[in-house]
Structures are given as structure tokens and as C-alpha cells.
Amino acid sequence: MAAQKINEGLEHIAKAEKYLKTGLLKWKPDYDSAATEYSKAAVAFKNAKQFDQAKEAYYKEAISHEQNKALFHAAKAYEQAGMMLKEMQQHHDAVELIQKASMMYLENGTPDTAAIALDRAGKVIENINPDKAIQLYQQTAAVFENEERLRQAVEMYGKASRLLVKGRRLDEAAVSLQKEKSIYKDIENYPTCYKKTIAQVLVHLHRNDYVAAEKCVRESCSLPGFRESEDCAALEQLLEGYDQQDQDQVSDVCNSPLFKYMDNEYAKLGLSLAVPGGGIKKKSPVTPQGKAERPGAPGNEEDDDYAGGLC
Numbered sequence: 001m002a003a004q005k006i007n008e009g010l011e012h013i014a015k016a017e018k019y020l021k022t023g024l025l026k027w028k029p030d031y032d033s034a035a036t037e038y039s040k041a042a043v044a045f046k047n048a049k050q051f052d053q054a055k056e057a058y059y060k061e062a063i064s065h066e067q068n069k070a071l072f073h074a075a076k077a078y079e080q081a082g083m084m085l086k087e088m089q090q091h092h093d094a095v096e097l098i099q100k101a102s103m104m105y106l107e108n109g110t111p112d113t114a115a116i117a118l119d120r121a122g123k124v125i126e127n128i129n130p131d132k133a134i135q136l137y138q139q140t141a142a143v144f145e146n147e148e149r150l151r152q153a154v155e156m157y158g159k160a161s162r163l164l165v166k167g168r169r170l171d172e173a174a175v176s177l178q179k180e181k182s183i184y185k186d187i188e189n190y191p192t193c194y195k196k197t198i199a200q201v202l203v204h205l206h207r208n209d210y211v212a213a214e215k216c217v218r219e220s221c222s223l224p225g226f227r228e229s230e231d232c233a234a235l236e237q238l239l240e241g242y243d244q245q246d247q248d249q250v251s252d253v254c255n256s257p258l259f260k261y262m263d264n265e266y267a268k269l270g271l272s273l274a275v276p277g278g279g280i281k282k283k284s285p286v287t288p289q290g291k292a293e294r295p296g297a298p299g300n301e302e303d304d305d306y307a308g309g310l311c
Helices: 002-020 031-047 051-067 071-087 091-108 111-125 130-146 150-166 170-186 190-206 210-220 230-243 247-254 264-271
Strands: none
Touching: 002 031, 002 051, 031 051, 031 071, 051 071, 071 091, 071 111, 091 111, 091 130, 111 130, 111 150, 130 150, 150 170, 150 264, 170 190, 190 210, 190 230, 190 264, 210 230, 230 247, 247 264
């Protein structure tokens, strides 16, 4: 079966080359017919698992389409050539060709297809070069956002955020999460805004920036329904425990289902969160014996930022 498909592919290659030849009675190559034959050859080689030959056929198809000024079809062929390189484990070359295809889609005026190609390139390289994948997902998000396809854009920013957290690029992750949260707010998906607030707080606490974490919660208080949500209550408990250096309280919150069933990278942040000072609780001021506290007397009552909640 494979041998038959290979022979079929070679026949189509021969036909394509014939269409490209010129002579006394044929002054111009027939790029359109050649592209069709190269495409048929590529499919035959692909079915025979001859990915190198399939890649070459797709590449020649793309060049023929380019000569014919058919940019969309050329981009499709370059993208397919890239996927053949992926099958050959040549991931970096694969991404390069898929990015080339994406640029051609943009030039052709089909940005949605360009974004889908960039997303595909990100998936190809994600496990080998996460930094490159982050860049590709951010580019994809920008294309979708420019087309006002916010749901698709925020999904791409989410992929980038998770990889940034996984790579411990927490400063950039904080910025990316804020971008996600802003878009979810724009499309009025408030429950997801709550979850992004939790992710933000965990990232900021791992950055040792308690002030930024608290600010995220306070800003979210303006979101409809946040004050009454379990997310808000849990975050207030978390920040209180962190501020009071109460590791038990922090661990209890981070081990709750609300935190444990988040996206894996954020759940890991919760489980690994340690309070400053090694978990030694702050000591409350001791009232000297023989002196009774006078309710409301200044200096005798410990201020509690959490008594009325952060909101």
C-alpha cells in the first residue's frame, strides 16, 4: 500500500514538473496546474508516511501558488509543510514555516486564519521551547484582540499566563493575568474574573508583594457579586493568614476545593505558598496584669484590617 502511494506521489511530481516547463509554444509555466499536482503528490506521500517527501511537495506547491499570486493557498501549503516537519520532529523548522504562513494569511487579509496558525505553532513548540510558545500565544491573542474576538483573545492570553507561571516568570505572569481579567470584565464574565483574582493573589504572594495582592482583591470588590462570593471570603482569609504569618490558616485555604481545582499551575502555587517568617505567628500585644482595658481607648485595641472585610 505504501509503495503504491509513493509511486502515485512520484507520478504527480512528474506531472507538476511538466506543467512548469516552457518551450517554443509555451512561454509561461502553468503554476496553477503544477500546484494542484504537487498538492496531490503531498497527500500521497503523507498517506505513505513519507513525511520528508510530503514536506517537499507541499513546499513546491506553496512556491507555485506564490508565483500565481494566490497568497492564501500558498500559506495553506506552507502550513502543511510545517506540520510535516513536526511529524519529523523538526519542531523549530516547523514553527518557522507556520509563522511564515501566518504572515501570509495576514497579508491576504485573513487574520482569523493567521491567529489559528500561530496557535498551532505554539502547540507544536510548547513542550520544547515554552518561551517561544509564550511569544506565539501572545501574538495570537493580539491578532484576535485586534479583530475584536475577545473570547478567543483571552483564551490565548490564558495559555501564555500559565506558561509564564510554570516558568516562574511571575512579574510577567502578573501583567498577563491582569490583561485576562480586564477582558473577562469587558465581556461581563464576572465569575471568571473572581478566579483570575485568586490567580493574581497567588502570583503576587509568590513575588512577596503583599500590597499588590491586597490591591487586586480591593479592586475586584467593584465587580458585581464579588463581595458575596466564596472567592472573596477565601481571599480575605488567605491574606489575613499570610499577614499574620499563620501557615496553618494559609494552608487550609489553599487546600480548599476552590483553590485545588484551579488550573494546575495555579493550584501548585497555592500548595507551595509559605508565609514569611517561617510560619511563626505574630504575637498579640499583652495587657499588663492589674490594668483593665477600656473599650474604645486608643492604643488598647489591636487594629484589625479584616474585621469588616477588605471590601
